[in-house]
Amino acid sequence: MKLRPILFALAMWLPVTSAASENSKAGTAQRGAAKYHDYGCVLCHGSVGQSSAFGNAALDPQTPIEGLRYKLRNKSGMMPVFSEKILTEQDAQDIHAFLKTFPR
Amino acid sequence: MQERRTVGRRTFLKSAGAVGAAAAGAPLVGAEASKPAKAAARGKPLPVAAADQDPHPAAIEERKSPYGSDFMIDVMRGLGIEYVAAVPSNTTIGLHESIVNYGMTSAPKLELLTVMHEEISVAMAHGYAKIAGKPMACTLHSTVGLQHASMAFYNAWADRAPVFALVGAMPDAQDRHHFVDWVHSAADSTSLVRDFVKFDDTTVSLPHFGESAARAFRFAMTPPYGPALLAVPARLQTDSPVGEVPKIPALPAISPPQGEIGAVRDVARQLAAANMPVIVADRAARTPRGLELMVALADALQAPVVDCYGRMNFPWRHPLNQTTNQNEILAQADMVLGLEMTDFSAIAQRAPSEAKLISISSIDLYSKSNYQDFNRFTPVSLALAADAEATLPSLIDEIRAAITPARRSQMQDRGKALAEQHDEALKSARAAAAIGWNAKPISVARLYAELYEQIKEDDWSLVNGTVFHNFWPQKLWDANKHYQYIGDAGAYGLGYLPGAAVGAALANRGKGRLTVAVGGDGDFMFTPGAIWTAAHHNIPLLYIIHNNGGYHMERMWTQVTAIQRERGFKDRYDIGNSFHNPNVDFAALARSMGVHGEGPVREAAELRSALRRALAVVRGGAPALVDVISEGR
Numbered sequence: 001m002k003l004r005p006i007l008f009a010l011a012m013w014l015p016v017t018s019a020a021s022e023n024s025k026a027g028t029a030q031r032g033a034a035k036y037h038d039y040g041c042v043l044c045h046g047s048v049g050q051s052s053a054f055g056n057a058a059l060d061p062q063t064p065i066e067g068l069r070y071k072l073r074n075k076s077g078m079m080p081v082f083s084e085k086i087l088t089e090q091d092a093q094d095i096h097a098f099l100k101t102f103p104r
Numbered sequence: 105m106q107e108r109r110t111v112g113r114r115t116f117l118k119s120a121g122a123v124g125a126a127a128a129g130a131p132l133v134g135a136e137a138s139k140p141a142k143a144a145a146r147g148k149p150l151p152v153a154a155a156d157q158d159p160h161p162a163a164i165e166e167r168k169s170p171y172g173s174d175f176m177i178d179v180m181r182g183l184g185i186e187y188v189a190a191v192p193s194n195t196t197i198g199l200h201e202s203i204v205n206y207g208m209t210s211a212p213k214l215e216l217l218t219v220m221h222e223e224i225s226v227a228m229a230h231g232y233a234k235i236a237g238k239p240m241a242c243t244l245h246s247t248v249g250l251q252h253a254s255m256a257f258y259n260a261w262a263d264r265a266p267v268f269a270l271v272g273a274m275p276d277a278q279d280r281h282h283f284v285d286w287v288h289s290a291a292d293s294t295s296l297v298r299d300f301v302k303f304d305d306t307t308v309s310l311p312h313f314g315e316s317a318a319r320a321f322r323f324a325m326t327p328p329y330g331p332a333l334l335a336v337p338a339r340l341q342t343d344s345p346v347g348e349v350p351k352i353p354a355l356p357a358i359s360p361p362q363g364e365i366g367a368v369r370d371v372a373r374q375l376a377a378a379n380m381p382v383i384v385a386d387r388a389a390r391t392p393r394g395l396e397l398m399v400a401l402a403d404a405l406q407a408p409v410v411d412c413y414g415r416m417n418f419p420w421r422h423p424l425n426q427t428t429n430q431n432e433i434l435a436q437a438d439m440v441l442g443l444e445m446t447d448f449s450a451i452a453q454r455a456p457s458e459a460k461l462i463s464i465s466s467i468d469l470y471s472k473s474n475y476q477d478f479n480r481f482t483p484v485s486l487a488l489a490a491d492a493e494a495t496l497p498s499l500i501d502e503i504r505a506a507i508t509p510a511r512r513s514q515m516q517d518r519g520k521a522l523a524e525q526h527d528e529a530l531k532s533a534r535a536a537a538a539i540g541w542n543a544k545p546i547s548v549a550r551l552y553a554e555l556y557e558q559i560k561e562d563d564w565s566l567v568n569g570t571v572f573h574n575f576w577p578q579k580l581w582d583a584n585k586h587y588q589y590i591g592d593a594g595a596y597g598l599g600y601l602p603g604a605a606v607g608a609a610l611a612n613r614g615k616g617r618l619t620v621a622v623g624g625d626g627d628f629m630f631t632p633g634a635i636w637t638a639a640h641h642n643i644p645l646l647y648i649i650h651n652n653g654g655y656h657m658e659r660m661w662t663q664v665t666a667i668q669r670e671r672g673f674k675d676r677y678d679i680g681n682s683f684h685n686p687n688v689d690f691a692a693l694a695r696s697m698g699v700h701g702e703g704p705v706r707e708a709a710e711l712r713s714a715l716r717r718a719l720a721v722v723r724g725g726a727p728a729l730v731d732v733i734s735e736g737r
Binding site: 037038039040042043044046047048049050051052053057058078080081082083085086103104 | 536539540543544545547548549574656659660663664667668670671674675677735736737
C-alpha cells in the first residue's frame with residue numbers, strides 16, 4: 001500500500017526514456033481537450049478533472065508530465081493502463097497541456 | 105415570493121469555514137452537537153392531504169361483508185394498510201371493485217392508487233415502507249403482472265423492505281373462459297418470485313386468506329423485513345362467503361429478535377476495551393428510534409462510525425461520523441462492529457488482519473440461497489444473530505457499565521480527535537465540491553449544493569441513493585432525521601427510483617415533508633409512468649434528472665475494457681451506452697403526464713431559478729421535474 005506513493009515520487013525524477021517522447025512535440029491544450037474526451041478520461045474524471053467517482057481525488061493541474069505519464073502507464077486503483085500503442089507520448093503531452101488549464 | 109440566496113462559489117467556500125469553526129469549538133462530542141442550529145427556522149410544512157389526516161384505528165370492527173373481496177379489504181385494513189397500488193386486471197377485478205366501492209367509501213379508508221406498470225407498484229410500496237415503517241399493498245395481474253413486478257420484488261428483498269402483495273389467479277380450469285385466461289394461468293404462480301420473498305401462499309378459502317394475510321404481514325414486518333406475496337383466486341374474490349364471515353385476524357405487535365444477553369455483554373466489554381473500535385452500519389436504523397440508538401452507541405464509546413448508507417444510520421454532521429475518512433479510520437481499527445451489513449467483507453479488507461470483527465445481523469436468521477445477495481463470506485469472531493436495532497439498548501447499557509472513569513477520559517480524548525477529523529473532512533469536501541463550480545455539463549456537487557441551499561430550511565426528505573453521485577449530500581449536507589435518507593434500490597435493478605420516490609413521497613405527504621429525489625436518466629426511462637401517478641394523486645415530489653446522457657457506468661466499463669484490449673477509442677464508448685441522437689426531452693415528458701417540467705438545464709447559472717420554480721410547485725402540493733444536464737459522476 002505504501003509503495004505506490006514512493007514509486008510515484010521516484011517517477012518524478014526519472015529521465016524521459018521513451019523513444020516516442022524524443023519525437024513528440026510540445027503538447028497543446030486544444031489537442032489535449034479532444035484526446036481527454038476521446039480516450040474517455042472525462043468519463044471518470046469530469047470535464048475539468050473535478051469528479052470524485054470511485055473515490056478519486058480531483059486531478060491536480062500542477063501535476064508534472066512525469067507524474068501523468070506514470071499514472072497512464074502503471075496500474076493504479078480502478079484506472080486501466082494505457083499502453084503506448086493506444087495512447088502515444090504525444091497524446092500524453094497534449095493531455096498534460098489540457099490538464100494544466102483546469103481551474104483550481 | 106422572497107428571493108433565496110444564491111450559491112456563489114465564494115459564498116459556498118466561506119460557509120465551509122463557518123461550519124468547520126463552529127464544530128471544532130464544540131466542547132462535547134455528542135448527540136447535541138449534531139442538532140440543527142436553527143430548528144425553528146425550518147420552512148413551512150407542505151399542505152397535508154385531507155385523507156392523510158384521518159387517524160387509522162389499530163383494528164377494525166368486523167362487519168358483514170357480502171363478497172369475498174370485501175372481506176379481503178377488511179383484512180388489509182385490520183393490518184393497518186392504507187393504500188393499494190394497482191394496475192387493474194381481470195384476475196384482480198373483485199378486489200378492484202371492492203376497494204373502489206367499499207374500501208374507499210367506508211372508514212378506515214383504503215385508497216386505490218392508479219399505476220402504469222406493476223414494477224412501479226412494487227417499487228412504490230418499497231419506497232413507501234422505508235418512510236412509513238409499514239407496508240403498502242399491491243395487487244398484480246396473474247402471471248404477466250407478476251412477471252412485470254418480479255424485479256421490484258428482488259429490489260425490496262435485497263433492501264429488506266416490507267411489501268404486501270396480492271396476485272390474481274385462476275387455479276380452476278373451469279373458470280378460464282378463453283385463451284387469454286389460459287395464458288394468464290400458472291399451476292404455481294408465486295414460485296416465480298419465491299427465491300426473493302419471505303413468504304408466499306395460494307389462498308383457496310377466505311379463512312385461508314385471512315390467516316395467510318396475517319402471516320404474510322408478520323413475516324414481512326419481522327426483521328429482516330421483506331416482501332410477501334399471496335395468490336388470490338379471482339373466484340374467491342367475487343364469490344360471497346358461505347355461512348359466517350371469517351374472523352379478521354388482529355394486527356400483532358411484533359417484537360424483533362434481540363441478541364442473547366451473555367453475548368451482548370461480551371461484545372460490550374470488548375468494545376469498551378478496544379483502542380479504536382469502529383462501528384459500521386448499513387441497514388442498522390430501521391426506525392427513528394434506531395437512529396437515536398446509533399447516536400447513543402457512538403457517544404457511549406466515543407467511537408467512529410462508518411455509514412454504508414443502506415439507511416439513515418447516523419447524523420451526517422455528527423462529529424463521530426467518519427464515513428468520509430473511512431480508509432484512514434479502518435486502517436487503525438483493532439475492532440470492527442458491523443451492524444446489519446450487506447457487504448462486511450468490503451469493510452473488513454481495509455482493517456488490519458488482526459482486528460477483531462463482530463457482526464450483529466438479522467440476516468443470519470433468515471436468508472435464501474439461489475440469489476446471492478449475501479455477498480462474500482466474512483470470517484467474524486462472533487456472529488450475533490439478532491436485529492441490530494433491537495439489540496442496541498442492551499448493548500449500550502452493557503457498554504456504559506463496562507467503562508471505567510479512566511477509560512472514559514481516554515475515550516473523550518479519542519472523540520475530540522475524531523471531531524477535528526470530521527471538520528477537516530467537511531472542509532476538504534467543500535473545497536473539492538467547488539472545483540468545476542461553473543463547469544458544463546453541470547457538476548454533481550454543484551447540483552447538490554444548489555438544491556440544499558433551497559431546501560435546507562424545509563422538513564426535507566431525500567429519497568434516492570447517492571452511490572452514483574459520489575455521496576455529495578452526505579459530504580456536504582446536514583441530516584439527522586430517519587426520513588432524510590432511505591438508501592438505494594437494494595439489488596440495483598434499474599427502474600427503482602421513479603416508483604420508490606412516489607411511494608416515499610406519498611408517505612411523506614401525510615407529514616407535510618418536502619420529498620426530493622435525484623435519479624439517473626437511464627433509471628427514469630425504465631419506469632417514467634410513475635410520475636403520472638404522482639400527478640394523478642397530488643403527491644408532491646421534486647424529481648431531478650441527473651441527465652448524463654446514457655448508461656454512464658457502462659460507458660466507463662466499455663472504455664476500460666477497450667483500453668485493456670488496446671483498441672477502441674475516439675468516443676466509441678458511447679455506442680450502445682448513450683441516449684443521444686435524439687436526446688430525451690424529460691421536461692416535455694413530464695409535462696405530457698401533467699407534471700411541471702423544467703429544463704433541460706445546461707448552465708450552472710440557470711440551475712437555481714429552475715429549482716426555485718419547481719420547488720414552488722412542489723410546496724403547493726404537486727410534483728415537478730427538473731432535467732439537469734450533468735457530469736457523468
